[in-house]
Amino acid sequence: MDVRLNEEQQAIQQSVRELVRGKIAPRAADIDRSAEFPWDVVDIFRKHDLFALPFPPEYGGLSGSALTLNVAIEEVAKVCATSALILAVQALGCHPIMLGGTPEQQRRFLPALACGEKLAAYALSESSAGSDPAGMETRAQRRGDEYVLTGAKNWITNGGVADTIVVFAKTDPRAGSKGVSAFVLDNARACKGLTATLIHGKLGIRGSNTAELHFDDVVVPAGNRLGEEGDGFKLALRVLDRSRPGVAAQALGIAQGALDYAAGYARERHQFGKAIAEFQGIQFMLADMDAQTEAARAMVYHASNLIDMKAPGVTAAAAICKLLASDAAMRVTTDAVQILGGYGYVNEYPVERMMRDAKITQIYEGTNQIQRLVIARSLLQG
Ligand code: CAA
Secondary structure, X not given: OOOXXXXXXXXXXXXXXXXXXXXXXXXXXXXXXXXXXXXXXXXHHHXXXXXXXXXXXXXXXXXXXHHHHHHXXXXXXXXXXXXXXXXXXXXXXXXXHHHHOOHHHHHHHHHHHHOOOOOEEEEOOEOOEOOOHHHOOOEEEEEOOEEEXXXXXXXXXXXXXXXXXXXXXXXXXXXXXXXXXXXXEOOHHHOOOEEEEEOOXXXXXXXXXXXXXXXXXXXXXXXXXXOOOOOHHHHHHHHHHXXXXXXXXXXXXXXXXXXXXXXXXXXXXXXOOEEHHHOHHHHHHHHHHHHHHHHHHHHHHHHXXXXXXXXXXXXXXXXXXXXXXXXXXXXXXXXXXXXXXXXXXXXXXXXXXXXXXXXXXXXXXXXXXXXXXXXXXXXXXX
């Protein structure tokens, strides 16, 4: 399917491109070096209404289109993967409410997220339940009009900075995936019994806030449960169907950013009396990098378009684009380092950061082994 951007999407793409080149590109190396969450980037996104992209207009949103959002994520990721993740996770944390919330819950939670006043997080994974979230152990026990959460979540992006966290917990531990329910923790940073411990020492996306969350009798009103008890697991998977193309868009942006940098370098760098771009060995590398990046873009647009059209096949398309784009990002960034040679290996140049950032896209929102499992299941089940 040939997916083209409409005029509005092209205009958003262009304005995000200009914004990030001017305001975020100069910050990217520092964000990586300091490994500090870039609140200034959050302010830039707030000021330019980028947080509004995943939301429909009735909640103060700008588009609600997956394609529009993912085009923006790609543009940000071309210069800074950490900053792109802030946009992607705002959508990830809000999708459970958009897909599983009542109109009253949507009115209550979404406007503050659409304007970026509050940041969101999605708390599914645990230390012993990553690829297999049905094995989670966090409990939610009903007590009158409330639930009490106990347990711990791990690897939660935005875990220490989010105000609104959607938490998945077992209301019936004997029922496997059918015993999982979803809850919205509002004003999470002020929640009694909730502590966030920052995870240090990450290979890439170093400015991203990745945290372990501990729930020590955290009280959440029953009115913050999304759907019925037991609906949480399917909701979590429906959300991942929508969010995986966002990670794929992040990977795509990283790949494009590295390719652009390596191509520019190859034109400038002279060896043996001519630009290294004139050597066929380098040309073939750049051609392969371009082909892989373009193929990833086609698949990201295709999956995003299926979401926007509410067409069938989203589960497999989302897994395919995440698999292809993240593998492309890893290969393209590795080759970009190779083209820069020794300069590629030092942090004076951006491609080693891009290579480190690319790695996580093969791991989070489901490892690429899990994506293959999802693709094979869709294929074989027809
Ligand atoms: N949408 C809705 N329902 C779905 C579904 C989907 N895409 N896929 C499956 N289901 C339904 C099934 O039909 C089944 O329903 P019934 O019980 O009624 O038959 C139910 O869900 C359970 O399905 P499975 O038996 O297939 O579930 P499973 O336990 O075997 O797991 C899995 C399936 C695909 C492996 C899933 O566990 C998975 O995706 N694992 C990876 C988890 C993941 O991606 N984590 C990422 C965390 S978020 C993150 O990383 C964010 C970040 O930091 C940026």
